[in-house]
Amino acid sequence: MLKRMLEGILVVALTFSALSGSAQAETTLTGAGATFPHPLYSKWFRDYQAEDAGVSFSYEAQGSGEGIRKILAREVDFGASDKFLSDQELKDAPGQLLHIPTVMGAVAVTYYIPGVATGLKLTPHALAGIYLGRITRWNDPLIARDNRQLRLPGKEIIVVHRSDASGTTSIFSDYLSAVDPSWASTVGRGTSVAWPAGTGAKGSSALVKKIREVPYSIGYVEIAYALENDLDTAALRNRAGRFVKPTMLSTRAAAVQGMKGVKVKVGAEPDYRLSLVNQPGKDAYPIVGLTWLLVYRDQKDPVKGRKLVEFLTWQLKKAEKMTSTLHYTPLPDTWSSQVEKTIKSINVAQ
Structure with a gap:
C-alpha cells in the first residue's frame, strides 16, 4: 500500500x-x-x-x-x-x-553493511565521529562496544551526505551540534555545511541510491525514504540513555517533549520556529x-x-x-x- x-x-x-x-x-x-x-x-x-x-x-x-x-x-x-x-x-x-x-518527521541514519544483520546502534559521539572523519572503520571500538551482537567488519566507512542546500541537513547538523561540542565548534548547523568527510549526493533520492549501491556506506534521510527503499536504520542513543529507532511513536514522543514549553501568547x-532535536524522554527519537x-x-x-x-x-x-x-x-x-x-x-x- x-x-x-x-x-x-x-x-x-x-x-x-x-x-x-x-x-x-x-x-x-x-x-x-x-x-x-x-x-x-x-x-x-x-x-x-x-x-x-x-x-x-x-x-x-x-x-x-x-x-x-x-x-x-x-x-x-x-x-x-x-x-x-x-x-x-x-x-x-x-x-x-x-x-x-x-x-x-524523523531523520533516519541509514547504512549498508554487507553480511551484517539489522540492529546497528550508534551513540551521539560515534555518529559525530563518523561524520567528522575521526571514526573511519566499522569495527572501531567506539562503535563495536555497543554492537557486540554484530560481527562488524574492518572495512572503511563510506560517509554520504547531501551536497545541496538541504533542510534534512539542517536538522541533522542541528542534532550533531546539540550532542557533540567538537561538531558544534568546527562545523555547526545549517542547510549547507563544510563537511569534514564523505561524498555528496544531491537530493534525498540520490542519497538513497548511493546507500543502496555502495557497500559499507552510511547516510541520513527522512524516514519515509528509508522505509520505502528497505534501507536499514540505526538505533540512536537518546538523552535518556536508550537506543531508539525512528518510528512514528518515537517521533511523536520527541515532539510532545519539545512542544511542552511552547506557548502562543494571546494577541x-x-x-x-522550533527545533525538536535531542529532546528528553525515554521513548524520544533524537533527530526529529x-x-x-x-x-x-x-x-x-x-x-x-x-x-x-x-x-x-x-x-x-x-x-x-x-x-x-x-x-x-x-x-x-x-x-x-x-x-x-x-x-x-x-x-x-x-
Whole structure:
C-alpha cells in the first residue's frame, strides 16, 4: 500500500496536472523546496485535485535552500523548508513571510553493511565521529562496544551526505551540534555545511541510491525514504540513555517533549520556529524536525491567493489523517487553532 502511495517520489520535479478525464485546471500553484516532506506533499497535491479540479500544483523538490531562495525571489507561490528562516532573513524578505507548520518527521541514519544483520546502534559521539572523519572503520571500538551482537567488519566507512542546500541537513547538523561540542565548534548547523568527510549526493533520492549501491556506506534521510527503499536504520542513543529507532511513536514522543514549553501568547503573533532535536524522554527519537510551507501574508494574485488559502486550510483540517500511512507525525492538537488563525490572516488582493 505504501509503495502505491509513494509511486513517483524519486522524481525530483513533479507537476500535478488535472485528473484524467477532467478539464484542464484553471489555476496552477507553483512551489519548490524540501525533499524531506516530498512523499507526503505529493499525495496531498494529488488528493486535493480530487477536491478542486480547478487547481493544479507544480512542485520542484530541490532542497530547502532552493525553496527559500525561490520564495524570497518571489519565483514561486510557496516555498517548502525544514529549516526556519532567521530574524534577519525574514527582515530582508520583500514582504512578510509566514511559516505554516505542516507535519513533523524523523531523520533516519541509514547504512549498508554487507553480511551484517539489522540492529546497528550508534551513540551521539560515534555518529559525530563518523561524520567528522575521526571514526573511519566499522569495527572501531567506539562503535563495536555497543554492537557486540554484530560481527562488524574492518572495512572503511563510506560517509554520504547531501551536497545541496538541504533542510534534512539542517536538522541533522542541528542534532550533531546539540550532542557533540567538537561538531558544534568546527562545523555547526545549517542547510549547507563544510563537511569534514564523505561524498555528496544531491537530493534525498540520490542519497538513497548511493546507500543502496555502495557497500559499507552510511547516510541520513527522512524516514519515509528509508522505509520505502528497505534501507536499514540505526538505533540512536537518546538523552535518556536508550537506543531508539525512528518510528512514528518515537517521533511523536520527541515532539510532545519539545512542544511542552511552547506557548502562543494571546494577541501575539505566533512563532512556529522550533527545533525538536535531542529532546528528553525515554521513548524520544533524537533527530526529529518540523517542516514548514513559506507563504507571503499579502498575496498579489487574488485567484492564486484564494486557492492557496483554501489548500492550506484543507491540509490542516483533513490531510493530517494521511500522515501516519507515510510515517510523518501530525501537528499537536494544541497548535491547530493557532495555525488556522495564521492561515486566515493571509491577505488576498482584490
